[in-house]
Amino acid sequence: NAGVTQTPKFQVLKTGQSMTLQCAQDMNHNSMYWYRQDPGMGLRLIYYSASEGTTDKGEVPNGYNVSRLNKREFSLRLESAAPSQTSVYFCASKSGPNPYNEQFFGPGTRLTVL
Amino acid sequence: GDSVTQMEGPVTLSEEAFLTINCTYTATGYPSLFWYVQYPGEGLQLLLKATKADDKGSNKGFEATYRKETTSFHLEKGSVQVSDSAVYFCALANRDDKIIFGKGTRLHILP
DSSP states (O other): OOOEEEEOSEEEEOTTOOEEEEEEESSOOSEEEEEEEETTTEEEEEEEESSTTOOEEOSOOTTEEEEEOSSSBEEEEESSOOGGGOEEEEEEEESSSOTTOOOEEOOOEEEEEO | OOEEEEOOSOEEEETTOOEEEOEEEEOSSOOEEEEEEEOTTSOEEEEEEEOSTTOEEEETTEEEEOBTTTTBOOEEESSOOGGGOEEEEEEEEOSSSOEEEOOOEEEEEEO
């Protein structure tokens, strides 16, 4: 099993450009998440999806959109990138809402917006 | 709302020293508690967890005990190694489908 995969690993954008970060998991998990990680801020939830066809806002959703394309894939889109979106982005998945279940993380995408 | 507070770093220790990273939480009900570790350039991975009061989670020489009376879940290791250098996150999960993370503690182990 590959677990959670993310593409690309690195990306540099200019202000105003758009891009989509891709995430896929092969563990048949229902729940998927997008986080951003900034120095001194820990992990902040951007959006999450409890199941295929549903998405909900997290703590910092402004400037982002998501698509739960199917059970495996959950993409994050930046429509008009801003320097404040420079960060490391992590996708994660979890088998379901049971609080005992752990989240599994991808390797991250390091995004720089100039 | 639910929250997690952990000691700020960085924490710098010599190899074979004793490690404690403090974590306290605020939550209603009976959350599950986790420690995740992030090695340089990687995503987070689960280190250990505990799902009810007085449970002890353990893995790779690390331990943490779920203390409901003090709302704490401190991470300990008796003898750290250089390879333990990483960022450690305390986290909790409650009734909904989300995990709440602390801000992380960076650990440096000197040879």
